[in-house]
Amino acid sequence: MSLALIVALPFLGAFLPGLMIRSGRNACAVSAGAITSLALVMLGLHAPAVLRGEVIQTRIDWLPQLGLNANFFLDGLGLLFAGLILGIGLLIILYARFYLDRRDPMGQFYTYLLLFQGAMVGIVLSDNILLLLVFWELTSLSSFLLIGYWKHLPEGRQGARMALTVTGMGGLAMIAGMLILGQIVGSYDLSVILQNKEAIQASDWYLPALILILLGAFTKSAQFPFHFWLPHAMAAPTPVSAYLHSATMVKAGLFLMARLWPVLAGTPEWFYIVATTGLVTMVVAAKIALFKDDLKALLAFSTVSHLGLITMLLGFGTQAAATVAVFHIINHATFKAALFMVAGIVDHSTHTRDLKLLGGLRRAMPITFAITTIAALSMAGIPPLNGFLSKELMLEEASHTVWAGIPWLLPVLATIGALFSVAYSFRFLGHTFLGQPRSQLDHPHDPSVGLWGAPAFLTLLVVLIGLFPMLSAAWLIDAAASAVTGEAVAVNIYHWHGFTAAFWMSVIAILGGFVLLMLHAPLNRLWLATPRPEAKRIFDGIVEPLAALARGLTQRLHDGALTRYFAIATVAIVAAGFAAFLGGAHSPGLRPETPVEIVPLIGWFLLIASAAAIVSFHRNRLLALVLVGVIGLIVSVGFAYLAAPDLALTQISVEVVTVILLLLALNFVPKTTPFESTRLRRGRDGVIATLAGLGSGALIYALMMRDSAFPSISGYHLANAKTEGGGTNVVNVILVDFRGYDTFGEIVVLGIAALVIFALTEAILRAGPANDRLLTWVQDQRDAGDRHPLMLVVATRMVLPVAIMVGVYIFLRGHNEPGGGFIAGLVVAIALVMQYMASGFAWTEARQRVDYHALIAAGVLIAGAAGVGAWFTGTAFLTSDFGYVTLPPLAPFELATAMIFDAGVFLTVLGAVMLALASISRIALRAGEKVNTAPYDTDLPDGEVR
Amino acid sequence: MRRLYPHPYLSLTLFAVWLLLVNGYALGSLVFAAILATIIPLLTSAYWPNRMEVRNLPAIIGYILLVIWDIIVANVVVAKIVLFKPNSQLQPAWVTIPIDLRSPEAITLLAGTITLTPGTVTSDISACGRSLLVHCLHAPDPDAVRDEIKTRYEARLKRIFR
Amino acid sequence: MIELALTFAFSCFGLALLFNLWRIVSAPGVPDRVLALDTMVINMIALLVLYGIRQGTGVNFEAALLFAMTGFVSTVAYCKFMLRGYIIE
Amino acid sequence: MEFLVASAVGVLTGAGIYLILRLRTFPVILGLALLSYAVNVFIFASGRIAIGLPPVLSYDDRDYSDPLTQALVLTAIVISFGMTAVIVMMALGSFLETGDDGIDMTDGEDRR
Amino acid sequence: MNHWIIAPVILPALLAPLIVLGMRNDLVLQRVFGLAGTLALLLISGGLLYTASVNPPEVYFLGNWPAPFGIVLVLDRLAAIMLTLTAFLALMVQLYAIGTGWDGRGKHFHALFQFQLMGLCGAFLTGDAFNLFVFFEVLLIASYGLMIHGGGRDRLRAGVQYVAYNLLGSTLFLFGLATLYSVTGTLNMADLAVKVASLPEGDAALIRVAGVLLLLVFAIKGALVPLHFWLPATYANAPGPVAALFAVMTKVGAYATLRLYSLVFPPDTPATGALFGDLLLPAALVTLAVGALGVLGAVTLPRLVAFAAIASMGTLFIALSGFTAESTAATLYYLIHSTLATGALFLIADLVQARRGDSSLRHACPPIAQQGLIAALFFATAIALAGMPPLSGFLGKLLILDATRDNLTTVWPTILVTSLVIIIGFSRAGSQLFWKSHASPADPAPRAAEPLAFTAVFALLAALVALTLLAGPVTAYLQATAAELMDGAAYVAANRLPELP
Amino acid sequence: MTLVTEILISVLLVVAGIFGIVGSFGLLKLPDPMTRLHAPTKATTIGIGGVLIASMLYFGLVADSFSWHEILISLFLFLTAPITANFIAKAHLHREVPVSELPPTGTDRAWATYDHDIAETAPNRNL
Numbered sequence A: 001m002s003l004a005l006i007v008a009l010p011f012l013g014a015f016l017p018g019l020m021i022r023s024g025r026n027a028c029a030v031s032a033g034a035i036t037s038l039a040l041v042m043l044g045l046h047a048p049a050v051l052r053g054e055v056i057q058t059r060i061d062w063l064p065q066l067g068l069n070a071n072f073f074l075d076g077l078g079l080l081f082a083g084l085i086l087g088i089g090l091l092i093i094l095y096a097r098f099y100l101d102r103r104d105p106m107g108q109f110y111t112y113l114l115l116f117q118g119a120m121v122g123i124v125l126s127d128n129i130l131l132l133l134v135f136w137e138l139t140s141l142s143s144f145l146l147i148g149y150w151k152h153l154p155e156g157r158q159g160a161r162m163a164l165t166v167t168g169m170g171g172l173a174m175i176a177g178m179l180i181l182g183q184i185v186g187s188y189d190l191s192v193i194l195q196n197k198e199a200i201q202a203s204d205w206y207l208p209a210l211i212l213i214l215l216g217a218f219t220k221s222a223q224f225p226f227h228f229w230l231p232h233a234m235a236a237p238t239p240v241s242a243y244l245h246s247a248t249m250v251k252a253g254l255f256l257m258a259r260l261w262p263v264l265a266g267t268p269e270w271f272y273i274v275a276t277t278g279l280v281t282m283v284v285a286a287k288i289a290l291f292k293d294d295l296k297a298l299l300a301f302s303t304v305s306h307l308g309l310i311t312m313l314l315g316f317g318t319q320a321a322a323t324v325a326v327f328h329i330i331n332h333a334t335f336k337a338a339l340f341m342v343a344g345i346v347d348h349s350t351h352t353r354d355l356k357l358l359g360g361l362r363r364a365m366p367i368t369f370a371i372t373t374i375a376a377l378s379m380a381g382i383p384p385l386n387g388f389l390s391k392e393l394m395l396e397e398a399s400h401t402v403w404a405g406i407p408w409l410l411p412v413l414a415t416i417g418a419l420f421s422v423a424y425s426f427r428f429l430g431h432t433f434l435g436q437p438r439s440q441l442d443h444p445h446d447p448s449v450g451l452w453g454a455p456a457f458l459t460l461l462v463v464l465i466g467l468f469p470m471l472s473a474a475w476l477i478d479a480a481a482s483a484v485t486g487e488a489v490a491v492n493i494y495h496w497h498g499f500t501a502a503f504w505m506s507v508i509a510i511l512g513g514f515v516l517l518m519l520h521a522p523l524n525r526l527w528l529a530t531p532r533p534e535a536k537r538i539f540d541g542i543v544e545p546l547a548a549l550a551r552g553l554t555q556r557l558h559d560g561a562l563t564r565y566f567a568i569a570t571v572a573i574v575a576a577g578f579a580a581f582l583g584g585a586h587s588p589g590l591r592p593e594t595p596v597e598i599v600p601l602i603g604w605f606l607l608i609a610s611a612a613a614i615v616s617f618h619r620n621r622l623l624a625l626v627l628v629g630v631i632g633l634i635v636s637v638g639f640a641y642l643a644a645p646d647l648a649l650t651q652i653s654v655e656v657v658t659v660i661l662l663l664l665a666l667n668f669v670p671k672t673t674p675f676e677s678t679r680l681r682r683g684r685d686g687v688i689a690t691l692a693g694l695g696s697g698a699l700i701y702a703l704m705m706r707d708s709a710f711p712s713i714s715g716y717h718l719a720n721a722k723t724e725g726g727g728t729n730v731v732n733v734i735l736v737d738f739r740g741y742d743t744f745g746e747i748v749v750l751g752i753a754a755l756v757i758f759a760l761t762e763a764i765l766r767a768g769p770a771n772d773r774l775l776t777w778v779q780d781q782r783d784a785g786d787r788h789p790l791m792l793v794v795a796t797r798m799v800l801p802v803a804i805m806v807g808v809y810i811f812l813r814g815h816n817e818p819g820g821g822f823i824a825g826l827v828v829a830i831a832l833v834m835q836y837m838a839s840g841f842a843w844t845e846a847r848q849r850v851d852y853h854a855l856i857a858a859g860v861l862i863a864g865a866a867g868v869g870a871w872f873t874g875t876a877f878l879t880s881d882f883g884y885v886t887l888p889p890l891a892p893f894e895l896a897t898a899m900i901f902d903a904g905v906f907l908t909v910l911g912a913v914m915l916a917l918a919s920i921s922r923i924a925l926r927a928g929e930k931v932n933t934a935p936y937d938t939d940l941p942d943g944e945v946r
Numbered sequence B: 001m002r003r004l005y006p007h008p009y010l011s012l013t014l015f016a017v018w019l020l021l022v023n024g025y026a027l028g029s030l031v032f033a034a035i036l037a038t039i040i041p042l043l044t045s046a047y048w049p050n051r052m053e054v055r056n057l058p059a060i061i062g063y064i065l066l067v068i069w070d071i072i073v074a075n076v077v078v079a080k081i082v083l084f085k086p087n088s089q090l091q092p093a094w095v096t097i098p099i100d101l102r103s104p105e106a107i108t109l110l111a112g113t114i115t116l117t118p119g120t121v122t123s124d125i126s127a128c129g130r131s132l133l134v135h136c137l138h139a140p141d142p143d144a145v146r147d148e149i150k151t152r153y154e155a156r157l158k159r160i161f162r
Numbered sequence C: 001m002i003e004l005a006l007t008f009a010f011s012c013f014g015l016a017l018l019f020n021l022w023r024i025v026s027a028p029g030v031p032d033r034v035l036a037l038d039t040m041v042i043n044m045i046a047l048l049v050l051y052g053i054r055q056g057t058g059v060n061f062e063a064a065l066l067f068a069m070t071g072f073v074s075t076v077a078y079c080k081f082m083l084r085g086y087i088i089e
Numbered sequence D: 001m002e003f004l005v006a007s008a009v010g011v012l013t014g015a016g017i018y019l020i021l022r023l024r025t026f027p028v029i030l031g032l033a034l035l036s037y038a039v040n041v042f043i044f045a046s047g048r049i050a051i052g053l054p055p056v057l058s059y060d061d062r063d064y065s066d067p068l069t070q071a072l073v074l075t076a077i078v079i080s081f082g083m084t085a086v087i088v089m090m091a092l093g094s095f096l097e098t099g100d101d102g103i104d105m106t107d108g109e110d111r112r
Numbered sequence E: 001m002n003h004w005i006i007a008p009v010i011l012p013a014l015l016a017p018l019i020v021l022g023m024r025n026d027l028v029l030q031r032v033f034g035l036a037g038t039l040a041l042l043l044i045s046g047g048l049l050y051t052a053s054v055n056p057p058e059v060y061f062l063g064n065w066p067a068p069f070g071i072v073l074v075l076d077r078l079a080a081i082m083l084t085l086t087a088f089l090a091l092m093v094q095l096y097a098i099g100t101g102w103d104g105r106g107k108h109f110h111a112l113f114q115f116q117l118m119g120l121c122g123a124f125l126t127g128d129a130f131n132l133f134v135f136f137e138v139l140l141i142a143s144y145g146l147m148i149h150g151g152g153r154d155r156l157r158a159g160v161q162y163v164a165y166n167l168l169g170s171t172l173f174l175f176g177l178a179t180l181y182s183v184t185g186t187l188n189m190a191d192l193a194v195k196v197a198s199l200p201e202g203d204a205a206l207i208r209v210a211g212v213l214l215l216l217v218f219a220i221k222g223a224l225v226p227l228h229f230w231l232p233a234t235y236a237n238a239p240g241p242v243a244a245l246f247a248v249m250t251k252v253g254a255y256a257t258l259r260l261y262s263l264v265f266p267p268d269t270p271a272t273g274a275l276f277g278d279l280l281l282p283a284a285l286v287t288l289a290v291g292a293l294g295v296l297g298a299v300t301l302p303r304l305v306a307f308a309a310i311a312s313m314g315t316l317f318i319a320l321s322g323f324t325a326e327s328t329a330a331t332l333y334y335l336i337h338s339t340l341a342t343g344a345l346f347l348i349a350d351l352v353q354a355r356r357g358d359s360s361l362r363h364a365c366p367p368i369a370q371q372g373l374i375a376a377l378f379f380a381t382a383i384a385l386a387g388m389p390p391l392s393g394f395l396g397k398l399l400i401l402d403a404t405r406d407n408l409t410t411v412w413p414t415i416l417v418t419s420l421v422i423i424i425g426f427s428r429a430g431s432q433l434f435w436k437s438h439a440s441p442a443d444p445a446p447r448a449a450e451p452l453a454f455t456a457v458f459a460l461l462a463a464l465v466a467l468t469l470l471a472g473p474v475t476a477y478l479q480a481t482a483a484e485l486m487d488g489a490a491y492v493a494a495n496r497l498p499e500l501p
Numbered sequence F: 001m002t003l004v005t006e007i008l009i010s011v012l013l014v015v016a017g018i019f020g021i022v023g024s025f026g027l028l029k030l031p032d033p034m035t036r037l038h039a040p041t042k043a044t045t046i047g048i049g050g051v052l053i054a055s056m057l058y059f060g061l062v063a064d065s066f067s068w069h070e071i072l073i074s075l076f077l078f079l080t081a082p083i084t085a086n087f088i089a090k091a092h093l094h095r096e097v098p099v100s101e102l103p104p105t106g107t108d109r110a111w112a113t114y115d116h117d118i119a120e121t122a123p124n125r126n127l
Ligand code: NA
Pocket: A736, A737, A738, A740, A878, A879, A880, E062, E063, E064
């Protein structure tokens, strides 16, 4: 549990600084420091046991189904890294308190820092590779925030994005690698995986897994060719650079390689990939570092170089080399973090980090100078500092490692790397502090102890480890190296090895380094003259075109051309349908064709001709509408012919309401469709349409000619409509009873449609372009004078009551004969529309205000209540009942609860149609339509006079 | 009674319409027809604000029979024209019919009668409601058409509508 | 004999439908088309009733009635549209 | 007869698809209306067609045309009516707002 | 008979007309009743979730008609999950809409909102194929109204396209249903399962067509390439809270696919075999790629989120196409996650847009009110949606990767590479929106705090956190759900079908 | 069923069919829109009237089941046919016929279709 707590502490505490910032910057820093210290202490409590060789474990189930559990373990390697992370973290917190400007949001900074810290600790303590992945990606994310901390700097934003992109990419590769690893072993627990070297290395998936995992490690540790993000991440505030980019995050990759070393290392693949990458990185980065004028850039590439060195050592695959790697990890963390902080101090007091502008600071900043000297010498590998010790050991390892049969290659290149390392270390020191003081620097001075305290402490470690390695570090190295290699390690570090190859290589490196530094000026000119790839340009050169490509593709594909979307969809549907059909067996049906009579044949011809005419003449919109009306008529009659009178009734009444709706709308839009599409396009559309038509026609033909394999459920409906549903019109009994729930949904659809239309009308009539257009509306056609012709008005006085009566009739007979609430609602609505057409909207409304909203709502509520009512009899929603009522002297008649439901349907339909039409009429009124006060326009002594 | 039946002829019509709709004349239907014939005119009376003044039932029946007879004749006449008269020999004409009727119902009835009978269609009315525009399919003598309409139909309608 | 007469009537009204369609598709003006559509509705009513006679069922009566009603309303709507643009004003 | 119905479905579908591929809202709406006719007939016919069968129970042993598909078509008609009403109004609103009745948003509105 | 099963449909179905009837001109009343209704819905759903976990699938026979002759509702774990998820998201969206005043910018927001819930709940509960269509239409037409809520040029134009596209989809749905009915003679899903399994061989081609047509319908709803085109403009132009609610709309497509193709057309169906999985997987992979590219290439914030939604649907369908217990559990986990995350991100995008007055990602704007907080919310949600640790998106992706290890060479690279692309896209957008704006010195325009709105976003994020922390128990529930889905026997048994003659 | 009724029904049907087709034929044959208006509005009323009476007779006399609801359709058509004709004529006048081609009204007002003074009140855009 306590391991989990160590990991959780920084996360939990991350909120503290954000909250404490109101109490001041010190409170903020102290809270962050306290949390880190607490974690460090808790870690320290475990240290003795770990150093004795015990492994401490905590297991918490998280997602056991996947094998992702919050399992932690602490061994030597974990202890080393956790100690580094928390220890240096503490120093950074101290340093940052004094480094950050008053204007910088410090609470945010510490929050991000603690988040990062927690993620790092999580990585190094995870005993589950999926959990490790979680923390791994968290470091990418939190470092994204930290690098971009100075949001006003474009370099910060770009650096952050670049870091996230590269490490994110590696992280994703690593996910794949880890998953494969887990699949091979059958567990994602590290402690299990580490026991399965043979299984892993024998697997076919070893190499892919290795490459994927290494991708993660290399990107994180900025190994060549993924090294380029690191210098750009230096846009971050210096404490971040010191912490993330020297001491901790970049070492996560190394940690991972070390962690998995027991199961992944030792194969030729491992050697050639890891050692080579490390070697190349070491040399290339060291060379680049020499020519960087920015203090932090120089340190950044130096870091890359040193990471390469460590990678190379791990790549050797030997226990000795791995031990040296561990040792160098410690050393590098001490001197490099110190140097970053120094760079920050210099920047802070001189306001520049440019080596060309700096110089002669040794007098003005003696303390800083002292710290720098020690740390830089250590970086250069000058005895007796700790950097020397590990570098010497490295050279020693390199000297007897053979690369592809070439014995000299590794030693030579390692020496060259060391040589450059010496050169840039001295350049850092010399070009900053030595030489003549620069007058343009504005009173440089040593900072307060708050700033130099942390680097000084680290320098102290540099010296201590350098002088007394066995006393100060060997125990830790032993523990960590044992954990890495899986075998007990007991190092023996001493300063003098004799005149070994390593000694001479070291000498060459130091001397050569000096020479190189002497030649820096001419070399620098040469360097500047040589064309070389610039990371940011390359990165941008990849990402920006990719983004542009993505943008171009996305925009072109989704450009709002609905007609193309339709074309694609249709083709996809038809193709998928055909493909599906061809993939299965089909026995053509054997039903006899129903004989064809002459009139249906004529109707069929009419329908085909009308459809063809619509396609040809659709540009004349009114004509197209008339033709759609023709098709509607034929379909209605066809339904009647094919023994479906309910359908005929519904279709014809829906038809006329639709026509009225379309006419109302057509008044405001152009009356013709312009010629726009090319012949080619029309041809294409024709082909698509033909295919779709063939598909649907063939499908229904195949269906009609085959009998259903099973008796249809409608047999039950036929058998029970009268006895159980109380009606002889089976269709209606299905609608209001067997499938009344469908009908309930259907009237809700209608009600919603009306509400939507109403709301839309409201939106159109609000101030805005649509309203402006309506206010300045000019009819595009000449108007006739007579708006409410006398004859229609008078005829409507008869037709309206008759039509309402027809509506009542159709409603009442619905259960037993064709009809029902829906058709009745439409009939009454049509009758009312006729009244509207005859005497006008305003005149009609003024005489009888019906709240159509209320009609709709009441309709749905009544239909719903008819359903809910069944609950009171203990039965399910929409359970109906019916009975026969006898009222002498009348004949007995039937009453069914389904009629209440149907009444709801009636009201909803009526309300919905009327609300929709009334809404459009309001638009017409806004467009300047005049309100009449008389029922008709002819001058006659009738009712009201105008 | 007048408030309950604002338009008695409408109520009568509706009563008949219901019986026609249910296609029968059972007692229940009669009762229901009576109920509906009362309620529906009340619901729609707002849209028929004036009161139609009609009298002389025999005259009404006589008029209906006359119109039916004329319609049958009209159809034969028009059919002959359509089938056998070359278009070149057609003599269509516009005729203005001045009218004395003032009741909108009466005017409408007249206009409807004209349309339903031989070769004439009521196409428009003057804005003041004092003349009808009638189109004749084949009228070598338009004045004769006007006179016949006025004597054959309008005169009868004047006797029906006050 | 009735059967024969029915067939005759069916053919007449069916043929009439074809004439109507021809008028709808090729007419000098929209009023002509509306007239043709209106006539088509009438002819369809006739067909429905004829069909009812042949099947011996009155089940299509309501459909015929509704055809008459909706045919009237849509004809008026089309004409109102041509006359005034706004069909409900 | 089956062939007539099937070919009618096919022609209505084809005409509908052709119209929904046009560039203005009005023909697209008409196309959707034709498609809805097509599918209504399709559903109806999927219950197998019958001529001269009673649509309502008349208590004898005759066959009946499938009432279930009829009920389904009724539901489909009503729903498509509501949908048509909404899209007509939306197309009108869109035209009033923009002065353009194109169905495509080719002037880049979609990209904003 | 457990009447609570139908409550999630009836409650909003009756509340909405009540709102229309009694309080259509009183926004405060609408808000109170609307919130109360949604809260009640959440509680009921929670109760049903519990019921479903302790009982086998339970059937509600509407009208007391026996299956397969009437319509049935079926409560099982899957339905209960979808209900609860919907109710929770809806409650938050409603809070947000109220908190930002979105609900007052047009008419009938709360009524349409309740109708929308009715449609969604109905679709999740129904055990009848045609009734599924009906409720699809209910939820669609309500969504049309919500989508154009408040009106405006772009919204209306996009709205027309949205409606038109879905009308095409509805037509296709009917074609598919009719084919299905014609071949099997039934509409009840359990009955369909029984009958499709024992169809004669000569019907194989036709039933395959029916299955594919329906699959394409659900693919439209689920925004699968190449049927996804309706989504970007719709989501980008819908009002923020509506777009957030729409996060669950695409899931309806996923739900229907899962339901129908695990019950009626399981992979061991002789006529169809692995047809549907084989169709879905490539489409899903391309969808994910298209969505990821869209995230990287988006020029406005809402479009970015819209494409993220498409990408998440691609991911979801990749898992779904497996039709194994394991992949189904992963699907469900990812479904819950992506619904909440997409919803939250749409709300955040709306917060940003309302403050910026502009949605472009191409140029920086002055700092906005509550910038830090909004940026943090954006960051967290983007992490979730991009599938980065530590939030549920990562766990979902791991589950999916783990479940698709048989397709290691196609699925894994797609998921991982697109993850990277999405991360890049989000980081570019986020730094443009929240970091670059600091470059301008102007003070942010002051703005009301809108506590309700932020509460809603926080609640969604909290749900994501809970989903992450409780991944173990949640996945256990989902595995049981998946097992229930893979073995349709219990579902079929609950319908108490008559014996085949 | 007597021969008389059978003949009666048959004759009615034949007559109806003839008038039906003549009406639609006139629609094609007659030379201009106004004359075409005469053919169908009249011929179809008798055409359909014949069919309806035949139906009534058939059900009443042949099928032995009283039926009179056909009358309703006839009534409805008689009521609406003039209105339809009037509207189509007005639409034609409005679109095609200049007022100069028409005879004068004989009153101080124009034909309604051409009279733009009718019932003009101030537009009310606030509804
Ligand atoms: Na029932």
